[in-house]
Amino acid sequence: MPTPPDIDRLAQLAAPRPEYDGGAGPLAVAPKVFRDELAAAAEWVADYLQEIPQRPVTRPMPSAHRQAMAAGSLPQEGQDLGALLEFVDRAIAPYPTGNGHPAFFAWINSPPSPAGVIAELLATAVNATCGMGEHALMDLERGVLRDLASLAGLEPTAGGVLTSGGSMANLLCLGTARTWFLRQHGVTDGPAYDQAHARLVAYHSDQAHMSVAKAAAVIGLPPWRLRAVPTTPDRSMNVDALRTMVDADRTAGLLPFCVVSSLGSTATGAVDPIEEITQVCHRSGLWHHADGAWGGLGALVPELAPSYRGVAGLDSLTVDPHKSLSVPVGCGAALVTDPSRLRDAFTFRASYLEGDQDWPWMSDYTIELTRPGTRALTLWATLRHLGRSGVAALLQRHQDLAGYMRQRVREHPLLDLCTSGPLPVVCFRLAAHPEAGRQGKTDLHTAVAARVQARGHAYLATVSHDGQTVLRACVCNYLTTTDDVDTLLHEVLAAAEHLQTVY
Numbered sequence: 488m489p490t491p492p493d494i495d496r497l498a499q500l501a502a503p504r505p506e507y508d509g510g511a512g513p514l515a516v517a518p519k520v521f522r523d524e525l526a527a528a529a530e531w532v533a534d535y536l537q538e539i540p541q542r543p544v545t546r547p548m549p550s551a552h553r554q555a556m557a558a559g560s561l562p563q564e565g566q567d568l569g570a571l572l573e574f575v576d577r578a579i580a581p582y583p584t585g586n587g588h589p590a591f592f593a594w595i596n597s598p599p600s601p602a603g604v605i606a607e608l609l610a611t612a613v614n615a616t617c618g619m620g621e622h623a624l625m626d627l628e629r630g631v632l633r634d635l636a637s638l639a640g641l642e643p644t645a646g647g648v649l650t651s652g653g654s655m656a657n658l659l660c661l662g663t664a665r666t667w668f669l670r671q672h673g674v675t676d677g678p679a680y681d682q683a684h685a686r687l688v689a690y691h692s693d694q695a696h697m698s699v700a701k702a703a704a705v706i707g708l709p710p711w712r713l714r715a716v717p718t719t720p721d722r723s724m725n726v727d728a729l730r731t732m733v734d735a736d737r738t739a740g741l742l743p744f745c746v747v748s749s750l751g752s753t754a755t756g757a758v759d760p761i762e763e764i765t766q767v768c769h770r771s772g773l774w775h776h777a778d779g780a781w782g783g784l785g786a787l788v789p790e791l792a793p794s795y796r797g798v799a800g801l802d803s804l805t806v807d808p809h810k811s812l813s814v815p816v817g818c819g820a821a822l823v824t825d826p827s828r829l830r831d832a833f834t835f836r837a838s839y840l841e842g843d844q845d846w847p848w849m850s851d852y853t854i855e856l857t858r859p860g861t862r863a864l865t866l867w868a869t870l871r872h873l874g875r876s877g878v879a880a881l882l883q884r885h886q887d888l889a890g891y892m893r894q895r896v897r898e899h900p901l902l903d904l905c906t907s908g909p910l911p912v913v914c915f916r917l918a919a920h921p922e923a924g925r926q927g928k929t930d931l932h933t934a935v936a937a938r939v940q941a942r943g944h945a946y947l948a949t950v951s952h953d954g955q956t957v958l959r960a961c962v963c964n965y966l967t968t969t970d971d972v973d974t975l976l977h978e979v980l981a982a983a984e985h986l987q988t989v990y
């Protein structure tokens with residue numbers, strides 16, 4: 488365990504900034520200093536990423552350190568650049584919640600791709616403001632969105648916009664669906680807009696990600712007009728129930744406008760029946776958005792492909808390249824089969840911003856104006872490095888490792904497999920213990936997960952499954968091997984044995 492860094496001491500370490508001739512102001516740095524610091528940072532990055540598998544998966548953050556960091560500590564005088572790297576090395580890098588470690592199986596986190604790490608730095612130097620003007624990175628964004636849409640299996644017309652992540656992509660697509668629907672009904676403004684808006688209803692399955700509810704709230708849909716459709720035993724949307732709910736709402740004088748299906752539910756990796764839901768949408772004039780933040784590219788994996796039949800019929804799709812593709816964090820995508828729908832929803836004019844009608848600015852497709860080019864370049868670089876076959880091989884690798892884990896769980900007399908998949912997440916519980924899974928004080932699974940996490944050899948999370956808390960392990964890391972899966976299960980069993988003697 489490293490000694491917690493003393494932020495004040497680190498601040499004192501910094502030498503006063505050397506005089507720099509040139510009168511360029513307080514941010515300027517002498518070229519040689521900048522070059523040396525960059526080279527040192529590059530060395531550090533290479534070492535850090537290489538050493539992750541040898542480090543503990545996670546390390547508890549001393550509370551004094553946490554408080555010192557959160558307190559803010561800006562000194563009066565500026566400091567030498569050299570203090571930055573030492574600060575990151577001692578105060579930041581030792582305390583990630585496991586992200587990037589090959590034995591980290593919680594949530595849906597992945598390590599950064601090598602290509603993405605380099606691209607992030609390069610794009611930061613170019614610093615294109617990818618919302619307006621002419622930037623090669625803005626055109627690259629259009630191109631990489633086409634590539635992503637093509638990988639997902641959407642129509643060649645599809646395009647869209649890169650976002651900070653899946654939550655923002657879901658928000659953009661829901662907003663687009665709303666504008667599209669009201670325009671279809673000839674409503675754009677005035678009291679008629681308010682009246683129609685007050686009757687809008689959207690649907691998702693009871694397994695949908697909470698970002699859908701957030702997005703609905705942001706576009707002005709109260710909870711009672713966002714319906715959670717029940718699911719079948721495999722956790723996918725019950726389309727008969729959806730049909731019944733849409734019909735009932737229409738009969739009641741409400742305006743169903745959008746269904747959000749899940750392509751890879753976060754809890755158990757379920758995929759909703761795309762084609763059947765599209766049929767319901769077409770029958771009643773609804774927009775079909777799919778949240779594929781995690782599983783949006785599943786059509787590339789042969790064993791998943793049957794579940795993705797009909798993906799080209801979607802109106803919009805969320806994909807998070809910062810999940811299964813390992814693009815560095817901060818890269819999501821809102822893909823829309825007819826991208827002009829996004830522009831209908833998000834183009835607003837201002838005299839100080841006059842774009843090109845033939846090449847609309849990317850700010851016309853989203854609510855952001857000044858946007859980073861890092862998203863486009865990190866995604867492009869990662870896809871370039873992988874190629875189409877590499878993308879498929881990466882997703883297949885996650886799938887195979889989850890298959891291996893399921894097999895190991897199934898074979899073990901003390902473990903029971905719970906419903907999960909087809910995406911690469913494995914939910915399981917301890918079989919032998921009568922208290923296993925019961926909520927409350929004796930919740931063994933929560934205690935097992937906490938003990939595994941604290942030991943630092945592997946990391947997994949829990950999830951509520953039919954009202955019981957069970958263990959959940961998601962494979963989303965290109966560095967993970969069967970050894971890491973074995974380590975995880977070993978840790979779970981050791982923790983369970985320890986705790987069962989205590990409980």
Ligand SMILES: *Cc1c(COP(=O)(O)O)cnc(C)c1O
Binds near residue numbers: 595751752781
């Ligand atoms: C992760 C996730 C989101 C949210 O994406 P962020 O990038 O975290 O904002 C939305 N939907 C699903 C299904 C997810 O797994």
